[in-house]
Amino acid sequence: MLHAATTLRRAIAALSSLMGLVAGWGFVLCAFFIAFEVLARSLLRFSTQSTTEVSGYMLAFGMAWGLGHALNTRSHVRIDMLVNRLPQKLRIWLHLLSLLLLGVLMAFVAKGAWDLVDESLLFGATDISLLRTPLAIPQGLWAFGLVVFLLLIAAMLLENLLLAIAGQADQLERNLSSRGYVEEAEEALEALGAAEPRR
DSSP states (O other): OHHHHHHHHHHHHHHHHHHHHHHHHHHHHHHHHHHHHHHIIIIIOOOOSOHHHHHHHHHHHHHHHHHHHHHHTTOSOOOOTTGGGSOHHHHHHHHHHHHHHHHHHHHHHHHHHHHHHHHHHHHTOBOSSTTOOBTHHHHHHHHHHHHHHHHHHHHHHHHHHHHHHTTOHHHHHHHHSOOOHHHHHHHHHHHHTSSOOOO
8 A cells, every 4th residue: 555655646746846847947938028028118118018917827827836846855945943853753743744734724725726716717707907818727727736736745645654654754754854954965966967866
């Protein structure tokens, strides 16, 4: 069962990584679009009149699509000064509790997001800007990212709960604890090509 849970988590994590890549390129495109708008207004006296709308949509869906990748790579900001001083037997259950609470929060957020999409579809809501974008499209992309994030949380919770039951506390901590400065340094060296990639 642990193997199946790990396989499931890896599959959702792979999707999250792909979504994170799309989100990253979305931010790059957003920056180019804003730069073009600024230059066009100042030099050509021309405006697309949709910069705020498009960049807002890209930032919203990019944020949601990057959440899963950040969780999988343990990149979210955490303040765990107290947790790290506790015994390992207590630490692992606190890691699981924090993941559970995150999942509960995201369940409410994802449910609200899909309710919003449903409402936009029901009323045929569009943006009031020049583009008249059907709101269900950007809202749907945003909600999809939140749902994938929630699925990853659930898969990680199941996998690490099984690890805790199996007595594999060290692996659980490697999965859920915040990254230390050694890992951060190794990642920086890998990016520079000065170290072998971790397996």
